[in-house]
Amino acid sequence: MKQKFAQFMYGRYGMDELSKFLSYFSLLLLLISMLFGNAASVKSVVVLIAFALLIFSYFRIFSKNYEKRRAENAKYLNFKRPIADKLRLRREMWAQRKNFKFFKCPSCKAVLRVPKGKGKVRIVCKKCGTAFEKKT
Ligand SMILES: [Zn+2]
Incomplete structure (x- = not known):
């Protein structure tokens, strides 16, 4: 068979x-x-x-x-x-949500990870170099 x-x-x-x-x-x-x-x-x-x-x-x-x-x-x-x-990224973001905050770069839309609880920080996009300020 x-x-x-x-x-x-x-x-x-x-x-x-x-x-x-x-x-x-x-x-x-x-x-x-x-x-x-x-x-x-x-x-x-x-x-x-x-x-x-x-x-x-x-x-x-x-x-x-x-x-x-x-x-x-x-x-x-x-x-x-x-x-x-995209699904993998969502899963990772969810798994790390306690220690990190995620932001989207305003110019290239790359997702950037920042440690949580650091107050207002200047974030520089690793992909395109755009800098922006966010509260973490
Ligand atoms: Zn960027």
């Missing part, structure tokens, strides 16, 4: 980040669809989208067109990176 599966998967693209995302997202949609118990039409649309995504993810996994699948995955990763970076 295991060998048969390995034989079947031979030369096929397999799982990647995009397919992983598509399968998780479609499961999430299926869970969400359960919330629309009374709105049958909304529910069926959500279920349909979920299955379409699931089928697309399996189509990608079993695909033999490596080049196209890799390009899709690269596009997905490029799209995801800034969002993931």
Whole structure:
């Protein structure tokens, strides 16, 4: 059985980040669809989208067109990176909120970290050199 599966998967693209995302997202949609118990039409649309995504993810996994699948995955990763970076920054800010205050540089929008409880301080942006005063 295991060998048969390995034989079947031979030369096929397999799982990647995009397919992983598509399968998780479609499961999430299926869970969400359960919330629309009374709105049958909304529910069926959500279920349909979920299955379409699931089928697309399996189509990608079993695909033999490596080049196209890799390009899709690269596009997905490029799209995801800034969002993931922002989420990571939010998590770090939250974890350090007791000891640090965070400010956005008024000119380049970089996030700057300043120790808390130092009174009014002059902050110089590490990225662009803009200086501004803030209370910490
Ligand atoms: Zn700046």
